[in-house]
Amino acid sequence: MNVYExxxxxxxxxxxxxxxxxDLIRILLNIQKEIHVRFPVKMDxxxxxxxxxxxxxxxxxxxxxxxxxxxxxDVDINEVRALAMWMSLxxxxxxxxxxxxxxxVVCNPKEMSRTELERMTKGFIDAxxxxxxxxxxxxxxxxxxxxxxxxxxxxxxxxxxxxKKEEVLGVVTGKSLSDGGxxxxxxxxxxxxxxxxxxxxxxxxxxxxxxGFGNAGRVFAKLISKNARVIAVSDSKGGIYKxxxxxxxxxxxxxxxxxxVVGFRDSSEIExxxxxxxxxxxxxxxxxxxxxTLENASEIKAGxxxxxxxxxxxxxxxxxxxxxxxxxxxxxxxxxxxxxVSYFEWVQNMRGEKWxxxxxxxxxxxxxxxxxxxxxxxxxxxxxxxxxxxxxxAMERIGRTQLQ
Ligand code: NAD
Numbered sequence: 268m269n270v271y272e273x274x275x276x277x278x279x280x281x282x283x284x285x286x287x288x289x290d291l292i293r294i295l296l297n298i299q300k301e302i303h304v305r306f307p308v309k310m311d312x313x314x315x316x317x318x319x320x321x322x323x324x325x326x327x328x329x330x331x332x333x334x335x336x337x338x339x340x341d342v343d344i345n346e347v348r349a350l351a352m353w354m355s356l357x358x359x360x361x362x363x364x365x366x367x368x369x370x371x372v373v374c375n376p377k378e379m380s381r382t383e384l385e386r387m388t389k390g391f392i393d394a395x396x397x398x399x400x401x402x403x404x405x406x407x408x409x410x411x412x413x414x415x416x417x418x419x420x421x422x423x424x425x426x427x428x429x430x431k432k433e434e435v436l437g438v439v440t441g442k443s444l445s446d447g448g449x450x451x452x453x454x455x456x457x458x459x460x461x462x463x464x465x466x467x468x469x470x471x472x473x474x475x476x477x478x479g480f481g482n483a484g485r486v487f488a489k490l491i492s493k494n495a496r497v498i499a500v501s502d503s504k505g506g507i508y509k510x511x512x513x514x515x516x517x518x519x520x521x522x523x524x525x526x527x528v529v530g531f532r533d534s535s536e537i538e539x540x541x542x543x544x545x546x547x548x549x550x551x552x553x554x555x556x557x558x559x560t561l562e563n564a565s566e567i568k569a570g571x572x573x574x575x576x577x578x579x580x581x582x583x584x585x586x587x588x589x590x591x592x593x594x595x596x597x598x599x600x601x602x603x604x605x606x607x608v609s610y611f612e613w614v615q616n617m618r619g620e621k622w623x624x625x626x627x628x629x630x631x632x633x634x635x636x637x638x639x640x641x642x643x644x645x646x647x648x649x650x651x652x653x654x655x656x657x658x659x660x661a662m663e664r665i666g667r668t669q670l671q
Contacts, residue, residue, distance in 0.1 A: 335409025459604010479554030
């Protein structure tokens with residue numbers, strides 16, 4: 268099953284368990300709009316390449332579509348559909364007046380120069396600009412896109428619609444501060460995940476394992492290492508382990524210098540699949556989808572899985588972990604800090620305001636604390652796992668809006 272089928276199967280299951288209106292379930296199993304584009308980009312050597320990109324707009328009952336843009340060789344329509352669907356549910360769980368969308372371009376950013384990435388980003392925006400906008404659909408960063416890419420998006424969108432950049436800042440979030448971004452956005456996903464975890468359990472001295480060392484995983488490692496012991500981390504090149512805990516500040520420097528966590532002094536190497544099975548208190552998948560599956564779920568030794576990545580656990584693995592008493596803090600709750608601060612950024616852009624980091628962090632803490640209590644409460648009420656609890660909560664909220 269692909270991730271889109273997985274996402275739909277959980278919606279069906281949650282719909283049954285939560286006695287959700289059949290019409291709403293059918294609506295949520297369908298995607299409102301899919302945009303599939305092919306666009307030309309001049310490469311540095313003068314050749315022309317045609318890239319393929321998607322923007323999927325799943326549901327906008329709660330507000331404008333919202334969701335990141337991913338650059339990865341494995342991007343495909345089903346992945347983008349699933350990610351868009353999860354965004355609709357995530358915004359609802361976090362109590363945001365936003366719908367769900369997602370985008371992706373099939374490319375390998377590691378093999379492209381900065382100028383090629385800029386031209387590709389602008390080419391993609393030229394192809395989809397009529398379908399996005401501050402009150403229509405608001406992209407953000409995701410895997411292998413960052414604040415610089417978001418800056419290129421605002422520039423190109425402003426050019427296409429013939430407005431000044433300052434007038435259309437709300438077209439995209441996750442921008443740098445100098446481009447109209449918000450304080451706290453860069454670390455929001457990880458900080459939100461930390462707030463969720465701290466609402467759920469005491470983290471002091473707990474052993475943490477993290478898969479992925481990018482925006483989500485690296486920042487989470489940095490924040491949580493102030494209280495807990497990060498004993499293993501990995502990136503796309505491999506993993507490292509140190510039982511007494513890794514020095515995260517130094518590890519971040521090592522990754523900046525060498526491009527990977529691998530080879531960090533005073534640590535041993537570990538295979539990515541072995542890393543997931545390490546004895547620890549909290550396992551944090553923070554890379555890609557479907558890494559905890561039927562094959563390895565029975566060997567996961569963590570007591571808690573905090574899903575900073577989207578869709579890291581398949582539905583079959585969910586069942587196994589639930590039966591074994593492993594608590595999952597599901598993606599649509601655990602990583603909702605990113606879209607929450609994206610929403611704060613958008614509000615600031617629309618109102619021409621600038622909020623302090625203290626205010627943003629305080630509001631995020633409040634939002635994630637409330638959402639965590641609500642998800643855990645719903646799961647307990649229905650006697651189901653936290654993911655189903657979160658889905659039911661989200662579907663109830665979307666269902667409360669007027670069906671058209
Ligand atoms: P990123 O591009 O900053 O980092 C991705 C990391 O994953 C990199 O360290 C990369 O080396 C690593 N990785 C890739 N393949 C791997 C593999 N096979 N094994 C181990 N590590 C691997 O991306 P990100 O923004 O940190 O996103 C990571 C996950 O978090 C994604 O699922 C994304 O959808 C989700 N997420 C991100 C945000 C956000 O604000 N950035 C918000 C919500 C959810």
